[in-house]
Amino acid sequence: MNWTFFHKLGSPKWFYDIAEKFLPWFLWFGIVLLVTGSVWGLAFAPPDYQQGESFRIIYLHVPTAILAQSCYMMMAVAAVVGLVWRMKITDMFIAAAAPIGAAFTFLALFTGAVWGKPTWGTWWVWDARLTAMLLLLFLYFGVMALRSALEDQDLAARASAILVLVGVVNIPIIKYSVEWWNTLHQPATFTLTEKPAMPPEMWLPLLVMVIGVYCFFSALLLMRVRNEILMRERRTKWVQALIAEEMKS
């Protein structure tokens, strides 16, 4: 186990510099993959024999839904690490990730509703998966609201970590809801054990979109964490030097 990595992670300046290096790669890969995946999904994938063209919403709905849940899981891991090892970077991660997670959850809910209207005949239904995803959105908002309400940074860090962990039980509920309950939302297209129910011409652009969305998410996250670092470390020499440098240009 390489503990030096963890020690470095504890240094905001190290993280800031690393983030600077990786940011353009994540951003450009993300954009290219998202554009490629979207064009592929919109123009080249074959239409569904039952749903026709509306199924193309899948290329936005599934990746954003996956990321909405993934982001929360990452925040939960950060919360545990933060509570046990008390590393500032974990709190910065949670602060940075929450608004991004909220945005993706909103997008998943919106595209889902828009897809539901022609497919199911309704924009919304209070089935397990949809309700749990809505709850996820409220959890993200809750974390953001809690942080802005608490002035003391350490208290805000601990409180939001606890809130994240209390809400984490929602994630397996979202994931398994379509198996446990009789829901309107269809079961998973992809499982680890079975062949996908879709042909490759349909799921390849989906894979591209999922990877693209993860890359773009990483870029957004790095941008936000850098801002957090600048704010929190504003009294340090290296930040003041950086500000002076930025103001010159």
Place this chain on the structure above:
Amino acid sequence: MGGHGLYVWLSYGAGVLVLLLSYFSPVMRRKSLIRELAQRHRRDPRSGSSNAPHSENGDISV
């Protein structure tokens, strides 16, 4: 498009909008943050600038 074209474009339109907003939000925040920190430093150059972080009240960032 079988009449469902509107739904597809609505979804992708919302997608582009949300992704653009989520990109520009931290970009704008960074600009205003740098400006604000530079101003604060000009008004009150802290001769005892430390390498230890300091918790300050009322700083909200989205």
